[in-house]
Amino acid sequence: MDHDVVLAADIGGTKISAALVGADGRLLRQSEIATPATEPLLEEAMRELLGSVAEGASPRAIGLASAGPIDLSSGRVSPVNIPAWREFPLLDLVGTIISGVPSVLVGDGIAAALGEHWLGAGRGVAAMLGIVVSTGIGGGLVLDGEVYLGPSGNAGHIGHVVADPAGPPCSCGGVGCVEAYASGPSMVRWAQGQGWTGPDARALSVDAAQGDPIALAAFDRGTRALARGIAATATVCDLDRVVIGGGLSAAGEVLFAPLRRHLEGFLTLDYVRRLTVEPFELGRSAGLLGAARTALPTAQLEFPIPG
Structure with missing residues (x-):
């Protein structure tokens, strides 16, 4: 497994997806689950999903796209369409799942826009x-x-x-x-x-x-x-x-x-x-790729610039 990768996750009211992504936008390993309805199940699902996708790899950074509103200063999220999460410490949770790897938080709509601007219709x-x-x-x-x-x-x-x-x-x-x-x-x-x-x-x-x-x-x-x-x-x-x-x-x-x-x-x-x-153009992968693109500078990985 290539170590010049980031781990990306896209968390929405219907589904949560995660992938290992190369600096060129290649999706190297990907998985998706339905969004659970309760907080304990959500936390368990995040642990299983991120752990399984990252298994055997050494991601340089983690990009998290979450439905919002989000709070960048605290790393907390309160998605309107995920009632179980209010002021939920998402960055702290991810830090306990994959320790020692820097994480970056971004809104899921912004991530999707960024993914499309980087590699898609924008x-x-x-x-x-x-x-x-x-x-x-x-x-x-x-x-x-x-x-x-x-x-x-x-x-x-x-x-x-x-x-x-x-x-x-x-x-x-x-x-x-x-x-x-x-x-x-x-x-x-x-x-x-x-x-x-x-x-x-x-x-x-x-x-x-x-x-x-x-x-x-x-x-x-x-x-x-x-x-x-x-x-x-x-x-x-x-x-x-x-x-x-x-x-x-x-x-x-x-x-x-x-x-x-x-x-x-x-x-x-x-x-x-x-x-x-x-x-x-990127379909369901837009948010994942935008989350990955957000994490690439933190990972100190070079990436193609849209033109």
């Missing part, structure tokens, strides 16, 4: 927003060619931009957030309230592709809110591109076609109309 782009549409709505910004964390490490959190102040309550405690409309669970809840009888977001995507009117309406409603958030961010940050991944992005044009249509109406200023919207 290569060479000066200003972009990466969005993960899944159990929640995560995001990350690249400005002037560099990832922008913000002072707290939570910049780009587009899921909690307000799309409608008179809208439904959000799990963050706010009202009318993009996530309350456009996440997979939010779309499913709305569709079920309209009489749709399917079980989950995957079934909703299939039914929408087959022309089910309620499923199509759910995607139209969700993408309208997402387009509002994107338009606001593009106007403030002068963006060139938005790249979108996450489980719901697998719906393809069922998601992207209404999103682009709504954006046409919301991007009214000339300087933001250049904005393009693209799917992730």
Whole structure:
């Protein structure tokens, strides 16, 4: 096993994945589990997952991408969609699993954006927003060619931009957030309230592709809110591109076609109309690769620069 590697983990509300990653972005060993519902099971799962992936290797650093909010100063995380973790000392836990190896924490939306900017759909782009549409709505910004964390490490959190102040309550405690409309669970809840009888977001995507009117309406409603958030961010940050991944992005044009249509109406200023919207190129690996990219400077490993 190559010792010039980092250990990367991507922790979300639906899944936790980990991999050994080379400085060139090669995924050398990878594993994934469903996110457990309780804190003891979460801790046990992290120990088993990281221990098994790192077995026999000597990673130079560890990159941890976690759903947020995160607290960079303390290494604690309070993911909105992982209720079992509130002010959870993630960096301390990882230090007990793999001792003596420096760890770096980053928000999962930022990690996904960084992965796509490094090796995916955002290569060479000066200003972009990466969005993960899944159990929640995560995001990350690249400005002037560099990832922008913000002072707290939570910049780009587009899921909690307000799309409608008179809208439904959000799990963050706010009202009318993009996530309350456009996440997979939010779309499913709305569709079920309209009489749709399917079980989950995957079934909703299939039914929408087959022309089910309620499923199509759910995607139209969700993408309208997402387009509002994107338009606001593009106007403030002068963006060139938005790249979108996450489980719901697998719906393809069922998601992207209404999103682009709504954006046409919301991007009214000339300087933001250049904005393009693209799917992730790295798929489910974007967050892992972004976490790895965050850890590479700490590991003192050279890596390719996007161009």
